[in-house]
Amino acid sequence: MSRAGGKRLGLIVNPVAGIGGRVGLKGSDGRAIQQQALELGAVPESPARARQALETIGAAENQLELITYPGEMGEDTARECGLEPTVIGAIERGATTAADTIGAAREMQRLGADLLLFAGGDGTARDVCKSVGAEVPALGIPAGVKIHSAVFATSPRTAGALAALFLAGRVTRLREAEVMDVDEEAYRGGRVSAKLYGYLRMPFRRRLVQGQKTASGPGEAASMQAIAAYVAEKMEDDCLYVIGPGTTTRAITSRLGLEKTLIGVDVVSKAELVAADVNEAQLLKLLEGHKARIVVTPIGGQGFIFGRGNQQISRRVIEEVGRENIIVVSTPEKIGYLAGRPLWVDTGDRSVDAMLAGHIRIVTGYNQQIIYKVSC
Amino acid sequence: MSQSATQTIVAGSASGRQPALRRFHQARWDEPIIFELSREGQRGILVPEVEAEIREQVGDVLATVPEQMRRKQPPALPELSQPQVLRHYLRLSQENLGADLNIDVGQGTCTMKYSPKVNEQLARMPQMADLHPLQDEETVQGILEIMYRFEQILKEISGMHQFSLQPGAGSAAIYTNVSIIRAYHRARGDAEQRREIITTIFSHPSNAACAKTAGFEVVTLYPDEDGYPDLEALKAALSERTAGLLITNPEDTGIFNPRIQEFVDLVHQAGGLCSYDQANANGILGITRAREAGFDLCHFNLHKTFSAPHGCGGPAVGATGVTQELAPFLPVPVIEFDGSRYRLNYYRPASIGKIGPFYGVAPVVLRAYAWVMSLGAEGLREVAETAVLNNNYLLKKVLEVPGVSAPYARGKRRIEQVRYSWEQLAEDTGVHSEQIGLRAADFGVHYWTSHHPYVVPEPCTLEPTESYSKDELDEYAAILAHVAHEAYTDPEVVKTAPHNSTIHTIDHTPLDDPSQWAITWRAYLRKVCGRDK
Structure with a gap:
C-alpha cells in the first residue's frame, strides 16, 4: 500500500457497544446480554455515532486513507459517508466479538495506521488496549453504556474534530489516558467495581477530550x-x-x-x-x-x-x-x-x-x- | 458632578433603535517587521561631522570608555529613513483594535474604561515630563504633594491607615502585601510555621502566583454548590500554618462573596492576615470599604479603577494600603508631610524594603488624582453604580443569545463583570469561544479568552465599566447574537474568522510546554540555539 496522499486512519466500530443502554442493561458485554438487548428492541447506536465523527473529520477532503474492518465494524459507516475505505480482515456479520476488535487493532497497527479511532465503550477500549497498548495513538468515540475510561472524547463530533487536528499535524501532543472498566456482572448486580486496565496514548488538545474542558499553565x-x-x-x-x-x-x-x-x-x-x-x-x-x-x-x-x-x-x-x-x-x-x-x-x-x-x-x-x- | 465627569459616564442615553452591525473592514498592510525593512545605508538622520577645532580640543571621546566596555561590533539596528519609520508604525497602528477605537468591554477583569484625554495633557505637561526621579526632594514638592494628597484619597476610599504608591503593577502590589504578611509573622516569631496563603480559584490568579513567587505554599479553595466561595473549604484549609488570605471580591466571575465577613473573621481567629485584592474596585467604589470588612491590607490598580491607561505591562501603580498595625512594614520610602514640606522617609527599620525603584510612577498618579478630583466622592459612587448597572444590563442582553450561560450562582446578579461560558454553543456547533471572539473582530469589536485558570469552559469575560452607553452595549450584544446565529447556521464562517480584520491565528501549543520556553538569554542559547551554557 502506498502512503501517498496523507495520513492513515484506522476505524473500528464495535457494533454492539451501547446496545444494552437504552434498554436498561447497564452494559453490553457478553453474547447473552446482547441477545437479550436485541430482544428488548435495542438498536445499535455506535454506527450512527461513528458516522457523526467521520463526517466531522471530513475524511474525503483531507485525503485521508481510511482503513477499516468489514460490514458493521466500519465499512458500512464509511460507505454511508461516501468514502472508499481500504477494508481488511473478515467477520461473521451479526456475531462480532471482542476478538474481532483485537484483531482489527493489531492489523491496523501492522499497516502503519497513524491513529486508531474506535467507537464503543469501556469494553472496546480494553480490547484496543489489550491489542496495541500504548504503541499506536488511539481515540474513543463515546458509544458505549459505560464510559469510565479517559480515552473517550466528549462527543462523537469532538472525537472527529480532535482526530482531524491530529492527522493534520495541528495537534501533536499525546497523553496517557486511563482505560477503565467495571465488572459488568457485579455492576448489573448493583455493585460497582471498576478496574484500571491500562493506558492508551491519545491526542490531546484543550477542551476537546472527555472532561478536558480546561487548560491552565504549562500542561x-x-x-x-x-x-x-x-x-x-x-x-x-x-x-x-x-x-x-x-x-x-x-x-x-x-x-x-x-x-x-x-x-x-x-x-x-x-x-x-x-x-x-x-x-x-x-x-x-x-x-x-x-x-x-x-x-x-x-x-x-x-x-x-x-x-x-x-x-x-x-x-x-x-x-x-x-x-x-x-x-x-x-x-x-x-x-x-x-x-x-x-x-x-x-x-x-x-x-x-x-x-x-x-x-x-x-x-x-x-x-x-x-x-x-x-x-x- | 463636574464637567469632565459627564465625559466619563455616558451610559443612560436611551434610544429604541435596533443596532445595525457595522460594515467594518480593517486596514491590512502585510507589513514586514522593521528589521526586514532595513537596507544598508538608509538613514533617518545624517549627523554632521565634528568640526576640526572641536575635535582637536576634545580628542577621542571614546578613549574615556574602558576598553573592555566598548562594543566590538556596532548594534545590528535596522537602517531606515524617517518617512519609512513613520509609515511602518502608522500601518501597524491601523492593524489594531485599540481601546479608543472599539467598544472595549471584552477584556473582563481589566476594567477598560475611558482614560480622559485632558488627563493625558496634564501628564505630558513639561512640568511633569521633565521631572527626574533623582531630583532633590526640595525641587519636586509639587508632585510629592499630589502623591501625598492622593494617598489621603485612597485612605478615605479604603478605610486603610497608610498607603504606598511604590509598587509598579497590580502583581507588584500583591507581592508587597504578601511580603508584609511575612514580615508581620516574622516580627512575632511565627514566620517559620505560618507558610500557607489561602486564596480562591476565582480570585485574580495574580494572588496565587505572587504568594508562590514569595515562597509561600498556596492553598486554593473551590466554590460551593451555589458558586460562592466555600466557607466549609476555608475551615478545612485554616490551621496554625495559615499566614493569610488573599482574596478578590467580587471574584473574577463578577460574583460578590456575601459571607466575606465570616471569611475574614475565621482567618483572623486562626492567626492569619487578610489581604483584599481591589485591583479592580470598579463595582464597589464609595459603596464598600476594605477596612469595614475587616481586611488588614488591600491594593488598587490605578490603571484599572482610576482610569490611567493600561501600559501594556509598562509603568503602572499598584497602590498598597495597610492598617496602622502593619504600616511600619510598608516599602521605603514613604511620603511624610510636616505641615510645610513634603519629604521621602527612607529610615523605616521594620520596612520590607524596596519593591521597586524610586517612589511610584508620577504621571500615572497624576492622571488618577485628576480623575478623582473631577468626579468627587459622589462621582466615584456613581461610577460604581453605573458600571454595575451597565454590567447587569449587558448580562440580560447576552443571556438572550442562544448557547451562552453565566455559570455559578445562576440567576443571581453580578457586580461589575461576568464570566460567561459558550459551552452549550460549542457542544451544539463545534465552534469555540476563541473563534467567536475572532469573528466578533470582523464587526470591529473583540474579546479575549485568557481566563486563567480555565475552570469555566469556553470562557468569555465581559466588563462594560461605566464608559459605554446603552446603544454601545446594545451593539456589542447584537454582534454576539449575530455571531452565535452564524455558529448555529454557518459554523464555517465563524471557524475561519476573522475575514475583515488582521488578526492572525497562531499555534499556542509551545506556550504550554516549558521545555520550549526561553525566558532568559541563557535559556534561549540552550534551547533554541542548542548551545550549552
Missing part, C-alpha cells in the same frame, strides 16, 4: 513533575509510602528513580522500593507497626480516589493509616475535567466512606494545594 506533564518534586521532597525516612496506581503517582516514583507498577500499588520507603504490585493482605502485613502514608490520585474520568482501580488500598488499609496520612495528588488539569463535580470514595464501608468525605487537601503542584470536596 499536564509539567504539573506532574511539579507534584512529584514536592511530594518526593517532603517524604520522611521513617515512613512507608503506599503509592496507588496512576501516571501522576508514577511521576513521584520516577522522581525517586524507581519503577512503578502503573496499574498496581507499590510500597516505597527511603527512596527504595519495598514491595511492588501488592494486594490488600500484603499491604496490611507490611503496615504492621509502621508509620505510613497513602499517596493516591483520582482515577478515570469520574474522580474516584478510592474504590476504583485501587481496591488493594482497602477500607482496612485506610483505617490502619488514617485520614490525616492520606496524600491526594492530582494535576490541575484533572481537577478541571471534573467541571466542579466532587471527588468520590467507595470503599464498600459506609463509616470509612463517611470518614473520608468532606473537604480534603489535594497537592496540585509544587507548594500548591487545593481544598476540594469528596463525596460518598
Whole structure:
C-alpha cells in the first residue's frame, strides 16, 4: 500500500457497544446480554455515532486513507459517508466479538495506521488496549453504556474534530489516558467495581477530550513533575509510602528513580522500593507497626480516589493509616475535567466512606494545594 | 458632578433603535517587521561631522570608555529613513483594535474604561515630563504633594491607615502585601510555621502566583454548590500554618462573596492576615470599604479603577494600603508631610524594603488624582453604580443569545463583570469561544479568552465599566447574537474568522510546554540555539 496522499486512519466500530443502554442493561458485554438487548428492541447506536465523527473529520477532503474492518465494524459507516475505505480482515456479520476488535487493532497497527479511532465503550477500549497498548495513538468515540475510561472524547463530533487536528499535524501532543472498566456482572448486580486496565496514548488538545474542558499553565506533564518534586521532597525516612496506581503517582516514583507498577500499588520507603504490585493482605502485613502514608490520585474520568482501580488500598488499609496520612495528588488539569463535580470514595464501608468525605487537601503542584470536596 | 465627569459616564442615553452591525473592514498592510525593512545605508538622520577645532580640543571621546566596555561590533539596528519609520508604525497602528477605537468591554477583569484625554495633557505637561526621579526632594514638592494628597484619597476610599504608591503593577502590589504578611509573622516569631496563603480559584490568579513567587505554599479553595466561595473549604484549609488570605471580591466571575465577613473573621481567629485584592474596585467604589470588612491590607490598580491607561505591562501603580498595625512594614520610602514640606522617609527599620525603584510612577498618579478630583466622592459612587448597572444590563442582553450561560450562582446578579461560558454553543456547533471572539473582530469589536485558570469552559469575560452607553452595549450584544446565529447556521464562517480584520491565528501549543520556553538569554542559547551554557 502506498502512503501517498496523507495520513492513515484506522476505524473500528464495535457494533454492539451501547446496545444494552437504552434498554436498561447497564452494559453490553457478553453474547447473552446482547441477545437479550436485541430482544428488548435495542438498536445499535455506535454506527450512527461513528458516522457523526467521520463526517466531522471530513475524511474525503483531507485525503485521508481510511482503513477499516468489514460490514458493521466500519465499512458500512464509511460507505454511508461516501468514502472508499481500504477494508481488511473478515467477520461473521451479526456475531462480532471482542476478538474481532483485537484483531482489527493489531492489523491496523501492522499497516502503519497513524491513529486508531474506535467507537464503543469501556469494553472496546480494553480490547484496543489489550491489542496495541500504548504503541499506536488511539481515540474513543463515546458509544458505549459505560464510559469510565479517559480515552473517550466528549462527543462523537469532538472525537472527529480532535482526530482531524491530529492527522493534520495541528495537534501533536499525546497523553496517557486511563482505560477503565467495571465488572459488568457485579455492576448489573448493583455493585460497582471498576478496574484500571491500562493506558492508551491519545491526542490531546484543550477542551476537546472527555472532561478536558480546561487548560491552565504549562500542561499536564509539567504539573506532574511539579507534584512529584514536592511530594518526593517532603517524604520522611521513617515512613512507608503506599503509592496507588496512576501516571501522576508514577511521576513521584520516577522522581525517586524507581519503577512503578502503573496499574498496581507499590510500597516505597527511603527512596527504595519495598514491595511492588501488592494486594490488600500484603499491604496490611507490611503496615504492621509502621508509620505510613497513602499517596493516591483520582482515577478515570469520574474522580474516584478510592474504590476504583485501587481496591488493594482497602477500607482496612485506610483505617490502619488514617485520614490525616492520606496524600491526594492530582494535576490541575484533572481537577478541571471534573467541571466542579466532587471527588468520590467507595470503599464498600459506609463509616470509612463517611470518614473520608468532606473537604480534603489535594497537592496540585509544587507548594500548591487545593481544598476540594469528596463525596460518598 | 463636574464637567469632565459627564465625559466619563455616558451610559443612560436611551434610544429604541435596533443596532445595525457595522460594515467594518480593517486596514491590512502585510507589513514586514522593521528589521526586514532595513537596507544598508538608509538613514533617518545624517549627523554632521565634528568640526576640526572641536575635535582637536576634545580628542577621542571614546578613549574615556574602558576598553573592555566598548562594543566590538556596532548594534545590528535596522537602517531606515524617517518617512519609512513613520509609515511602518502608522500601518501597524491601523492593524489594531485599540481601546479608543472599539467598544472595549471584552477584556473582563481589566476594567477598560475611558482614560480622559485632558488627563493625558496634564501628564505630558513639561512640568511633569521633565521631572527626574533623582531630583532633590526640595525641587519636586509639587508632585510629592499630589502623591501625598492622593494617598489621603485612597485612605478615605479604603478605610486603610497608610498607603504606598511604590509598587509598579497590580502583581507588584500583591507581592508587597504578601511580603508584609511575612514580615508581620516574622516580627512575632511565627514566620517559620505560618507558610500557607489561602486564596480562591476565582480570585485574580495574580494572588496565587505572587504568594508562590514569595515562597509561600498556596492553598486554593473551590466554590460551593451555589458558586460562592466555600466557607466549609476555608475551615478545612485554616490551621496554625495559615499566614493569610488573599482574596478578590467580587471574584473574577463578577460574583460578590456575601459571607466575606465570616471569611475574614475565621482567618483572623486562626492567626492569619487578610489581604483584599481591589485591583479592580470598579463595582464597589464609595459603596464598600476594605477596612469595614475587616481586611488588614488591600491594593488598587490605578490603571484599572482610576482610569490611567493600561501600559501594556509598562509603568503602572499598584497602590498598597495597610492598617496602622502593619504600616511600619510598608516599602521605603514613604511620603511624610510636616505641615510645610513634603519629604521621602527612607529610615523605616521594620520596612520590607524596596519593591521597586524610586517612589511610584508620577504621571500615572497624576492622571488618577485628576480623575478623582473631577468626579468627587459622589462621582466615584456613581461610577460604581453605573458600571454595575451597565454590567447587569449587558448580562440580560447576552443571556438572550442562544448557547451562552453565566455559570455559578445562576440567576443571581453580578457586580461589575461576568464570566460567561459558550459551552452549550460549542457542544451544539463545534465552534469555540476563541473563534467567536475572532469573528466578533470582523464587526470591529473583540474579546479575549485568557481566563486563567480555565475552570469555566469556553470562557468569555465581559466588563462594560461605566464608559459605554446603552446603544454601545446594545451593539456589542447584537454582534454576539449575530455571531452565535452564524455558529448555529454557518459554523464555517465563524471557524475561519476573522475575514475583515488582521488578526492572525497562531499555534499556542509551545506556550504550554516549558521545555520550549526561553525566558532568559541563557535559556534561549540552550534551547533554541542548542548551545550549552
